[in-house]
Amino acid sequence: MMESGYRTLFAVEFFHEFYKQADNSYSHRDEDFDIIPTTDCKTALKNQGLLFRQVPGGFIVLYKAAPGNSAKPLIPLSDLDRLRFLLMAKTPNLVYYSDLPLTGERSAIFYLHNRQSNIQDIDGTDELLLVQDTNSPYLSAQDKTRLRAEQFTYPFSKESDSARLIITDRKLMPVFSQTLHKLDPEVNAGLRQFSAHIDLSLQPTDIYTLTIDGEVQESFYLDSRLSQKQPFGLIDIFHHDEVADEYQFIDESGQVAAKTYRVRLNNRATVWRYFIGLKYRSSVTPEKLAVVSNIFTADFTRKTSITLADNTQVIPFESGTTKIPLKKAPLKGFTLKRDITTGPGPSVFEETPLPNPEITNIATETGSEPIYSQVYFYI
DSSP, rough: OOOTTTTEEEEEEEEEEEBOOTTTTTTTTTEEEEEEOOHHHHHHHTTTEEEEETTEEEEEEEEETTTTTEEEEEEEEGGEEEEEEEESOOOHHHHHHSSSSSSOOOEEEEESSSSSSSEEEEEEEEEESSSSSSSSBBOOGGGGGEEOOSEEEEEEESSSSSSEEHHHHHHHEEEEEEEEEOSSOOOSSSEEEEEEEEETTTTEEEEEEEETEEEEEEEEEEEEEHHOOOOOOEEEEEEESOOOOOOSSSOTSBBBBOOEEEEEBOOOOOEEEEEEEEESSSOOGGEEEEESSSSOOOOEEOOOOEEOTTTTTTEEEEOOOOEEEESSOOOOOEEEEEEESSSSSSOOEEEEEOOOTTTOEEEEEESSSEEEEEEEEEO
């Protein structure tokens, strides 16, 4: 949608492989996120005469063009430093069907920004990506960072009697430093306990790095208000000299060079497990059953049968080393093949279509890989 007299300054687009269709188009592009400008962003937009619009698959920021020069903002953007946008997940299931960490700090967020240059060729087109991973176009654990309030306590342990804790800003300038001494003077060997009380209330919202005796312990994003809202992510779009030329939406002459930034999410692929319960055909032997697929080269292996509390025999089938992607549109072609041969002659089989697993029906046996998607199916 183009407002009268307004033109695009920049756009941010989202693509998720979970919604990718057979013709390489994407459905449901607005299903994952609500995008909300932060309070300071709304003020900056108003002061600069800019408009924010959420559109299917992302959002755009528009500028009012000067009369006679459509590439020049009516209000010069010399006072614009940064615009911040919250990503609020529309569903708690997002992490299940996305190829993202299943566990981690509750206060962590995915932090995206245009301060880096990460241009990658996607299907023959160079895309200005906002993600950190330069070997893959997708959002990943590399984009995740701790979200901290302006004041917090930082406990740690170290094999020494004292430690130097320093916090630096994005430009590696120290903003906080403290020499700490062990909490228990009687402990003189092994790990000693320390605790730092940190106050960064005079520092602006941004990324900071905490080191102890010169070793990086963590990077975090400082913002007390955001820590209360628990967003899925945050996008910072900067307008200053630190932004790479190809990511700048204003050129050296002050003319708009509109940019489209992209954020891509990969869908999760899991080992599929079918648990075939012999609830109505208890006389069927496991050897008579097989799970097959005509769309994936997955050899479903029959595992040792288990017996439920109600004495129902359940036969597990597992796709083994083959991971199968989770998709919005169900994958077809998975069937339960049952040998119903009753006499001499050619074998006779009955095939029953099997459903895809629910996206939330995910399990791990070790707390990490492999990740299983499980389906119970009774015959």
